[in-house]
Amino acid sequence: MIDSSSSALRPRATAAPTARPAARPAWRVLHALLWLVAALTVVVLALRWVDTDQPFLVAAQAMVPTVGFVAAAALAVALVAALVPALSRAGRRGARGGPHGGSRGAGRGTRLVAVVLAACCTVYAILAVPTLTRSTVAPEPGDVRVLTANLYKGHADAAALMAQVREREINVLVLVEVTPEMEQRLEAAGLRDVLPYEAGMTAPSAAGIRVWTGFARSIVDNGWGTAASQPTIRIGTDHGEVLLRAVHPEGPTLQDATTWRQEQRLLQRWVREQSGTGPLVVAGDFNASASHPAFRATTEGLQDAARVAGRGFMPTWPTGRTLLRPFTQIDHVMVRGMAVVDAGSVTIPGSDHAAVWARLRIG
Numbered sequence: 001m002i003d004s005s006s007s008a009l010r011p012r013a014t015a016a017p018t019a020r021p022a023a024r025p026a027w028r029v030l031h032a033l034l035w036l037v038a039a040l041t042v043v044v045l046a047l048r049w050v051d052t053d054q055p056f057l058v059a060a061q062a063m064v065p066t067v068g069f070v071a072a073a074a075l076a077v078a079l080v081a082a083l084v085p086a087l088s089r090a091g092r093r094g095a096r097g098g099p100h101g102g103s104r105g106a107g108r109g110t111r112l113v114a115v116v117l118a119a120c121c122t123v124y125a126i127l128a129v130p131t132l133t134r135s136t137v138a139p140e141p142g143d144v145r146v147l148t149a150n151l152y153k154g155h156a157d158a159a160a161l162m163a164q165v166r167e168r169e170i171n172v173l174v175l176v177e178v179t180p181e182m183e184q185r186l187e188a189a190g191l192r193d194v195l196p197y198e199a200g201m202t203a204p205s206a207a208g209i210r211v212w213t214g215f216a217r218s219i220v221d222n223g224w225g226t227a228a229s230q231p232t233i234r235i236g237t238d239h240g241e242v243l244l245r246a247v248h249p250e251g252p253t254l255q256d257a258t259t260w261r262q263e264q265r266l267l268q269r270w271v272r273e274q275s276g277t278g279p280l281v282v283a284g285d286f287n288a289s290a291s292h293p294a295f296r297a298t299t300e301g302l303q304d305a306a307r308v309a310g311r312g313f314m315p316t317w318p319t320g321r322t323l324l325r326p327f328t329q330i331d332h333v334m335v336r337g338m339a340v341v342d343a344g345s346v347t348i349p350g351s352d353h354a355a356v357w358a359r360l361r362i363g
Contacts, residue, residue, distance in 0.1 A: 030081065031109055037074040038116045041067055045120055051293035053261035058252045062328040064291035065313050068124040075121055078114035134310035137339045137361060142238040144362070146172045146305075146333050148283040149348055149355035150248075153205050154179030156351040162189040164346055168357055171195070171214040172235065174283045176248040178208035199223075200231035200246060209284070211246050230284075239362040242279045242338070245270070251287035260287065261294055268298040275301070279337035279362050285353060289328045302334040305343035305358035314345050316354040326354065333358040 223231035288295035315326035
């Protein structure tokens with residue numbers, strides 16, 4: 001007799017298909033952040049080639065190098081998330097289950113954002129490599145040693161600045177935002193004992209520009225007001241004359257950058273007019289970086305001493321802030337017809353800019 005209740009005669013129950021879970025919320029947040037960084041990087045990097053006087057865009061251009069570091073960090077995260085199963089998948093494979101569809105989709109999305117970030121980082125690398133390659137000459141007696149510093153409306157530490165002048169044996173000092181009170185502190189610290197020849201003017205707040213040198217000099221233009229009339233001197237060295245221009249064009253603000261662009265054009269015109277005039281140094285606070293097309297146009301035909309020295313990304317502003325770190329180089333020593341021995345930057349207490357120095361040789 002057959003037992004009809006036997007399990008052998010019962011139809012087998014068919015297991016319901018297991019739904020494939022979607023990616024976890026944590027992954028979605030990471031994925032969204034990676035795409036946000038990628039989109040931001042594409043936009044900001046593209047701005048490097050947009051010549052504009054729109055205030056917000058000019059400010060964004062100053063952030064190009066910093067965004068590059070963020071993009072590199074995001075690329076590292078994306079690569080880890082794409083290559084390591086524990087991070088690229090929403091869940092692990094079960095003992096009897098297959099791969100999760102949500103994990104696969106997330107992995108594909110991560111690989112795509114990694115490709116976008118890698119392309120941006122490649123462009124950054126192409127831009128950075130020339131700034132990391134030294135093309136300098138050995139030091140010799142008679143080198144021209146330039147230091148330029150923004151004194152933050154006369155608030156910089158005069159003694160610290162003079163210590164740098166003596167330590168580096170500076171023989172050309174270009175200072176901007178020099179107030180009458182600041183000049184008095186510099187003189188008390190022994191400035192005229194080291195660099196007796198001068199040009200330019202002091203002024204309240206940020207308008208003063210002064211040049212001191214140990215070389216005999218003739219004043220071409222004592223300068224005042226705009227980039228077209230800031231101090232220009234001709235200095236006589238043991239190896240020949242050098243034309244030097246101290247600059248401090250109007251800076252852009254978040255409300256207006258029209259004057260900034262106009263003064264960059266005036267300086268650009270002046271630089272072009274000096275073609276064929278021999279060794280040239282243009283030094284100071286340009287209020288612009290290599291990420292600004294306006295600066296690259298202004299300094300066409302000149303070399304940034306820090307880049308020739310292989311210093312790479314050397315941000316000079318803002319310094320002395322607790323939370324905000326320097327993110328752009330707007331202080332430069334630009335040269336033509338001169339070899340670079342070395343260059344760099346140094347922090348001056350009390351200023352919101354790093355000072356930039358360069359050791360140069362005619363030839």
